[in-house]
Amino acid sequence: xxxxxxxxxxxxxxxxxxxxxxxxxxxxxxxxxxxxxxxxxxxxxxxxxxxxxxxxxxxxxxxxxxxxxxxxxxxxxxxxxxxxxxxxxxxxxxxxxxxxxxxxxxxxxxxxxxxxxxxxxxxxxxxxxxxxxxxxxxxxxxxxxxxxxxxxxxxxxxxxxxxxxxxxxxxxxxxxxxxxxxxxxxxxxxxxxxxxxxxxxxxxxxxxxxxxxxxxxxxxxxxxxxxxxxxxxxxxxxxxxxxxxxxxxxxxxxxxxxxxxxxxxxxxxxxxxxxxxxxxxxxxxxxxxxxxxxxxxxxxxxxxxxxxxxxxxxxxxxxxxxxxxxxxxxxxxxxxxxxxxxxxxxxx
Amino acid sequence: xxxxxxxxxxxxxxxxxxxxxxxxxxxxxxxxxxxxxxxxxxxxxxxxxxxxxxxxxxxxxxxxxxxxxxxxxxxxxxxxxxxxxxxxxxxxxxxxxxxxxxxxxxxxxxxxxxxxxxxxxxxxxxxxxxxxxxxxxxxxxxxxxxxxxxxxxxxxxxxxxxxxxxxxxxxxxxxxxxxxxxxxxxxxxxxxxxxxxxxxxxxxxxxxxxxxxxxxxxxxxxxxxxxxxxxxxxxxxxxxxxxxxxxxxxxxxxxxxxxxxxxxxxxxxxxxxxxxxxxxx
Numbered sequence: 001x002x003x004x005x006x007x008x009x010x011x012x013x014x015x016x017x018x019x020x021x022x023x024x025x026x027x028x029x030x031x032x033x034x035x036x037x038x039x040x041x042x043x044x045x046x047x048x049x050x051x052x053x054x055x056x057x058x059x060x061x062x063x064x065x066x067x068x069x070x071x072x073x074x075x076x077x078x079x080x081x082x083x084x085x086x087x088x089x090x091x092x093x094x095x096x097x098x099x100x101x102x103x104x105x106x107x108x109x110x111x112x113x114x115x116x117x118x119x120x121x122x123x124x125x126x127x128x129x130x131x132x133x134x135x136x137x138x139x140x141x142x143x144x145x146x147x148x149x150x151x152x153x154x155x156x157x158x159x160x161x162x163x164x165x166x167x168x169x170x171x172x173x174x175x176x177x178x179x180x181x182x183x184x185x186x187x188x189x190x191x192x193x194x195x196x197x198x199x200x201x202x203x204x205x206x207x208x209x210x211x212x213x214x215x216x217x218x219x220x221x222x223x224x225x226x227x228x229x230x231x232x233x234x235x236x237x238x239x240x241x242x243x244x245x246x247x248x249x250x251x252x253x254x255x256x257x258x259x260x261x262x263x264x265x266x267x268x269x270x271x272x273x274x275x276x277x278x279x280x281x282x283x284x285x286x287x288x289x290x291x292x293x294x295x296x297x298x299x300x301x302x303x304x305x306x307x308x309x310x311x312x313x314x315x316x317x318x319x320x321x322x323x324x325x326x327x328x329x330x331x332x333x334x335x336x337x338x339x340x341x342x343x344x345x346x347x348x
Numbered sequence: 349x350x351x352x353x354x355x356x357x358x359x360x361x362x363x364x365x366x367x368x369x370x371x372x373x374x375x376x377x378x379x380x381x382x383x384x385x386x387x388x389x390x391x392x393x394x395x396x397x398x399x400x401x402x403x404x405x406x407x408x409x410x411x412x413x414x415x416x417x418x419x420x421x422x423x424x425x426x427x428x429x430x431x432x433x434x435x436x437x438x439x440x441x442x443x444x445x446x447x448x449x450x451x452x453x454x455x456x457x458x459x460x461x462x463x464x465x466x467x468x469x470x471x472x473x474x475x476x477x478x479x480x481x482x483x484x485x486x487x488x489x490x491x492x493x494x495x496x497x498x499x500x501x502x503x504x505x506x507x508x509x510x511x512x513x514x515x516x517x518x519x520x521x522x523x524x525x526x527x528x529x530x531x532x533x534x535x536x537x538x539x540x541x542x543x544x545x546x547x548x549x550x551x552x553x554x555x556x557x558x559x560x561x562x563x564x565x566x567x568x569x570x571x572x573x574x575x576x577x578x579x580x581x582x583x584x585x586x587x588x589x590x591x592x593x594x595x596x597x598x599x600x601x602x603x604x605x606x607x608x609x610x611x612x613x614x615x616x617x618x619x620x621x622x623x624x625x626x627x628x629x
Contacts, residue, residue, distance in 0.1 A: 225466050229456055231446045235439065238408055240512070241432030241460035286447035289466075 004284050005293065012297035016076065019301055023308040024068050028315050031060055039064045070203045074265065075307040076300035077209045078198070079272055080217070081262035083299025085255035086273025087280070087292050088220050091227035092251040093158050094234075099273035100139075100259035103161065103252075104168035106270075108142025109135035109263040111172045114179045114190045131193070132208065132264035139260030142168050143252065156248070158234070195320030196267035198307050205265045212261035216254045217296060223251060224288040231286060269306075269322045271329025272299055278336055302328070357420055359384045359548050360405060360516060365414035367400055367572075374400045375572045377414070382516075387542060387549040389563030391556055393593050396569040398552045402520045405550060407431045418516075432460035436509035440521040442501045445494030450485055450504050451476065453493055457511025479510045483537065499530035506534065510541065517542070519551040523558065531555070535562045560584055560607040568592060584608040 024036045031039075039061050082100065089098035100106045112134035149164035150156045180190050226247050229237040238244045259273065276299040277291055284290040306324040313319055358381035367375040375397045382388050390398050403409040404416060407423045416423045418434070426434075436457075443453065454476055462468045480486045483503050493501055502522065509517060517538065523531040539562055542549050553559040559566055560580035567577040570592045576583050589610070590596040598611040 222464065225459070225462075228448075229459060231444070231448070232453070232456065233441070233444060235408065235437075236443075238428065239406065239432060239435070239437040240456060241427075241429035243428050281447070287452070 001287060001289060005290055008284055008290070008294055009297065012294060012301070016297055016301050016304075019304050020072055020076070023072050023304055024064055026308055026312050027063070027068060029060075029063060031064065035060060036064060040069075066202070070206050071198050071201055071307065071311075072304060073206050074198055074201050074209065075304040077206065077213050078262045078266045078269065079276075079299040079301070079303030080296040081209065081213045081258045081299075082269065082273040082303070083276040083295040084213070084217050084220055084292060085259040085262075086299075087277035087288070087295045088223075088227070088251045088255040089273070090277055091288055091291075092230055092248050093161050094230060095158070095162055096278065097162055097274070100255070100263065101169070101268075101270055101273070103165040103256075104142045104146045104172065105139045105256050105259055106263050106268050107169040107172040107176070108145075109139035109260055110176050110194055110268055111142070112136070112138030113193050113264075113267070114176045117190050117193065118179045118183045132205075135264035136260045139263060140256060142172060143256040147252065158248075192320065193267045194322070196269040196322030196325070197310070197318065197320055198266055199311070199318055201265060209261055209265060212258050213296075216258040217292075219254050220251065220258075221289075221292050223247060224292050227251070227288040227292075228286070267322065269303065269325050271325050271333065272303055275329045275332055275336075276302055278333075282336075358382050360416070360418050360550075362401075362405065362411075362416045363414050365401075365404060365411045365416060367397075367404060367409070367411050369400065373572055375404070375411075378569075378572075378574055380567060380574070380577065382548055382550065384548055385542070385546050386564040387539065387551065387562055389559040389566040390550065390552045390569060391554075391559050391566060392569035396592075397572040398569055399520060401569065402437070402518055402550070402552050406435055406437050406518050408437075429460045432512060434514055435516045435518060436512040436514035437518045437520065438502075438505055438509050438522045440524040442498050442525060443493050443505055445492075447492055447494070449490050449492055450496070450507075451480065451489040453504055454479060454485075454489075454507045454511050457508040460512060475513075476511060479507050483507045483510070498525050499527065502526060502530065502534065506537070513545075515545075515547055517547055517549045519549065519553075521552050521554055524554065531558065538562075556584060556589075556610050560609060561602070561605060580607045584610065 021033055021036055024040075025031045025033045043061065043065050086099035089100070089103060090096055113131045115138075116131050116134040146161065146164045146168050147156050149167065150160040176190070176194070183190075226237070226242055229240050229242050230244075230247070232240075234244050237247075263269070277295045280291045280294045280298060284294060303321075303325065306328060307321055310319040310321045310324045360382040362378050362380045365375060365378045366373065378397075378401060380388075390401060392398050400409070404411050407416075407418075407426065407428075410424065418426065418431075423431070455472070458468060458472055458475075477486075480489055483506060485500075485503060485507055488496065488500065493504055496504065502525070506522075519538070523534060526534065535558060538549060541547065551559070551563060553563075563580065565577060566580055566583045568575040568583055568588065575592060576588065584599060586596055586599055589599075596613065598613055599608050600611060601607070602609045
């Protein structure tokens with residue numbers, strides 16, 4: 001177990017670091033990798049010693065440190081967040097289709113964002129944070145609705161969770177469409193938000209996400225062993241001493257917090273939470289002590305490259321990030337399905 | 349040793365336990381007291397409340413009325429982990445195909461003994477190895493459980509229960525999906541383990557002949573009520589079975605063990621026309 005974690009985790013971190021450096025050099029202004037390295041190095045030492053200020057910074061340094069770097073870090077955090085949440089949801093619900101989309105959390109966030117874009121008056125109150133905060137709140141509300149829909153006598157049923165999520169997703173999606181239809185002049189900004197983007201995000205957004213991803217990720221990691229027991233079945237887990245209801249609620253709420261935080265800054269980005277954990281299971285097996293941390297790392301790499309493609313492919317026009325992740329994720333998921341089917345045929 | 353004291357006190361007791369699921373009363377006024385070290389069988393037709401009773405006795409669910417005590421304390425006084433250190437449950441469902449190896453599944457039985465980091469005082473490896481070799485699973489230990497037969501998987505489930513080192517083992521129709529070879533093997537192993545460890549066993553069994561062979565006492569449930577509790581010889585009479593199951597079998601004595609065994613009569617008369625009421629679940 002530890003050997004696998006070191007191997008795949010080490011490889012993942014190295015790949016992540018390499019990806020960050022390469023991504024930083026790519027863009028409308030190409031900056032050689034060596035320069036990127038020295039810019040980061042100097043900025044770090046300056047920051048640590050308290051010397052130097054932005055006024056004396058070169059344009060390259062500004063591009064790297066103020067534009068690209070926060071965006072790259074944000075992409076990694078969003079990828080990690082969605083993947084951790086997806087892995088947790090899949091584990092606790094024992095359903096390979098569970099992620100923040102199928103559970104309705106993402107569409108809840110979309111509704112909040114669309115609402116704020118349409119009736120934009122509270123912009124004054126919270127300035128640029130209005131949309132993230134609204135998206136976050138409605139994401140939580142939608143999970144609450146899904147949990148209520150799926151519960152009978154105070155205990156919520158795993159089997160009905162996804163069903164309830166799909167219902168909520170469809171309904172909220174319809175409301176969002178209605179908002180788009182009613183406000184055609186603002187259509188572009190809602191649609192663009194729905195397709196996901198990390199354009200024009202800065203360090204404050206990174207700072208917003210860090211506590212959710214780190215604390216939430218640690219809590220989730222602490223539950224990894226319990227999630228392993230869940231895969232044996234809820235009743236088996238209970239007879240092994242797991243407080244099944246409490247664990248389910250904890251994982252669902254933590255997963256929702258993490259993914260709502262991510263979606264609130266990035267807009268809706270599909271397939272990350274669905275695909276990454278499955279890929280990790282393929283690589284290292286079903287043990288959540290491996291699947292969770294590795295999902296975080298490789299999910300970060302996934303979104304980082306998706307975002308790099310989004311901003312570089314048709315530069316200076318940006319592609320919507322959600323479109324890129326879906327273009328990569330959907331075929332991959334289809335491949336997983338076919339593979340699974342073949343395996344089933346062989347076994348049968 | 350306080351063994352004497354414990355022997356006079358039942359290890360697990362149910363007093364006037366009732367349970368309603370939805371609108372249906374599944375159990376009413378069930379009383380039972382388990383003696384330490386015995387094998388206690390629960391039999392009854394489909395829908396008689398056996399599985400519900402096992403859920404209550406194992407602490408998976410709480411009764412609506414009455415009380416269940418484990419070592420003279422209410423079930424609710426124990427934490428889930430405390431219960432899991434004392435009570436193991438073997439279900440009839442086979443383990444799902446989840447990609448874990450035999451050894452990994454057996455190791456999950458140690459969960460109630462681990463702290464939040466997954467560590468445990470003392471060396472677990474010899475415990476696990478011992479259990480694997482006793483159940484003849486050593487050669488399979490590295491294999492994913494989806495590549496095992498149903499009988500092998502159930503043996504893995506039993507090994508997981510053994511890793512919990514329980515003082516009370518509950519079996520919820522554990523032999524349902526097994527052929528007679530595995531059925532006997534499993535029951536023999538459980539009896540051997542029970543005697544070795546002084547463990548108490550509660551077994552819900554469909555197969556009355558297995559119950560007669562392996563249980564010290566048998567309780568008959570019918571429509572949520574206890575009809576009779578006693579030894580196989582006291583309980584398994586043609587009259588009682590006809591009353592409960594709606595068919596009248598022939599009862600013979602086992603030539604080796606002297607316990608009653610049941611022979612179905614076959615279609616001498618159209619037995620399905622006999623009145624028989626069934627509950628749900």
